Amino acid sequence: MIFIRISLNGDSQEIPVETSINGLFSFLDLSDKFIAVELNNEIVFRANWEKVKLSEGDKIELVRAIGGG
């Protein structure tokens, strides 16, 4: 399998080539509920998560809500 390197929440991460955002959630074994995704500083709407395939050097941010005041 061919792997590419992306930046994920500030850390370098190897993922299989042609991984979609939905695929990234499966790869990380992470629930996608209540999560927002940024790809290269732009939000990717949930409706596009299957369509968007990640490329070498992409910068991904996965964010969520936590306790705060």
Added chain:
Amino acid sequence: MSSDIFNIAGKDFSSRLLVGTGKYLDEKEATAAIEASEAEIVTVAIRRVELEKNKRTESILNYISPQKYTILPNTAGCFNAKEAIRIAYLGREILEGANLLKLEVLKDKETLLPLMDETIVAAKELVKEGFEIMVYCTDDLNYAKELEDIGCVAIMPLAAPIGSGQGIVNPKAISSIIEKISCPVIIDAGIGTASEVTVAMEMGCDGVLLNTAIAHAKNPILMAEAMKEAARSGRKSFLAGRMKPQAKANPSSPMQGIVNS
């Protein structure tokens, strides 16, 4: 009192106590305290997902449910308008398009005081983009007016620095904001105990937002109840209208018919 409705961004609320969800020991304590507070608007912070599987915790929105509460994502940890705007969009995406936001842009990590010039820049942009923003601000009336003119849905001056529990440090400044601003004024940050919530409400604040005063109480659940009652009591007292203070004593029992020898 049943008609004393609190309206924010077109939505009616019966509780005037808004609470944060930070600094609790665990999910169980947070859930119980927030439930006991009977708050309807609850703040959350936006942060990166923990990628290491063994460090992951359940999403707070799984137990503080958006079905039950109006979730108010904040921009805590942002030190300029650009960062705050970015977090606003991420928060809206997490909450599936909900536009309500607590905007806060801080000066530095040390004081956690609002950085007003950047707050104003962010507020203008976010209102233009359809956000309904409740804005953490200083107790400076000029900034409060500017935020109202921009179209913020609530002005939220600090009582004292975030997490300090010092109470209402500058009541005269808060009073002048209440007097001159027509959108809801909510005290945000610095409250330490229930009597201070009552005082804020008696002054005519529309609501109080607090977090640490409950989370760091010895018994957070009991303090949450105290805060709920304090907000109600202060509001009723404000609506009832206090008596005028008198210079002299005035007996409550008639001076006639006193039994004496």
